[in-house]
Amino acid sequence: MTDDLEVAGAGLGALELALRARGLRATPQRRMVADAVRELGHATPEQVCDRVQRVAPALSLSTVYRTLELLEELGVVTHTHLSHGATTYHLAGLDDHLHLVCRQCGGIEEADLAMVTQLDAEVLRRYGFRCDVGHLSLHGLCRECAR
Amino acid sequence: MTDDLEVAGAGLGALELALRARGLRATPQRRMVADAVRELGHATPEQVCDRVQRVAPALSLSTVYRTLELLEELGVVTHTHLSHGATTYHLAGLDDHLHLVCRQCGGIEEADLAMVTQLDAEVLRRYGFRCDVGHLSLHGLCRECAR
């Protein structure tokens, strides 16, 4: 079982390779931000910053923003807009899922992405639009609050 | 053909009734904000404010925010998050549609809501989650930018 971002033991991680491929530098900040996103699952830039600062107190929030933007360009992470002004980032690809955001209790449930494959295909067919499924979140009322 | 918000001619509009039902006041600002949202189709709070100010210059942006929040509670409008920090409001119900937001060019296309009815039903069945379809926007790449 290979890790997607960091090859166990020696060698260059996938992140480092992706950076090199674009002539960019592999800095500790970038590694730590990527790690934090992976460890946190979902996280706002602020949460990522807090997390990394436990180990590297000098990290600045702006670096986090810049790094997350970069990681998104590299296809390493995606972001989605959960409730009000909370942009959250998570690893792209493997663990993609649908976010069900309850407008009442603010709770976030994760749903199987399989449910949007049809929508995905339909939108592509009829509008030529390539839907970024990792980015998707559905807002509404969860089972509890529906009563 | 009856209008949903304002009964043609005499009598109280639906908005006024909805407000009364909750012991709230029907103020000119509330009427004008609701009208502006209807006329504009999609609009950010700022755009709504600008629009109303053409007729009532004293209207403040904070009133617009407060009013939109209220109208949303009343079920008169919904909001959705299009690209970066652009919260847009539109009338709830009748003209609901899906928003296809292109991450590249920022363009917004409107798609038939019929495409999400299956997803909608599926999410309800499997998760008990009542999806707020008017709120939905799909992010991705439009046909043009996909090349």
Place this chain on the structure above:
DNA sequence: TTGAATGCAAAATGTTTGCACCCGG
């Protein structure tokens, strides 16, 4: 008359940017 609603200004958020210094390659 009376408290809900407004307008204004200030504060709170969330995100971006300019710039001098630093460091990865």
Place this chain on the structure above:
DNA sequence: CCGGGTGCAAACATTTTGCATTCAA
């Protein structure tokens, strides 16, 4: 070395809040 990357502070954009005043009922 050298230009990309970082930290810091300040600028921005957006939304919320406190408070005195106004006005719908």
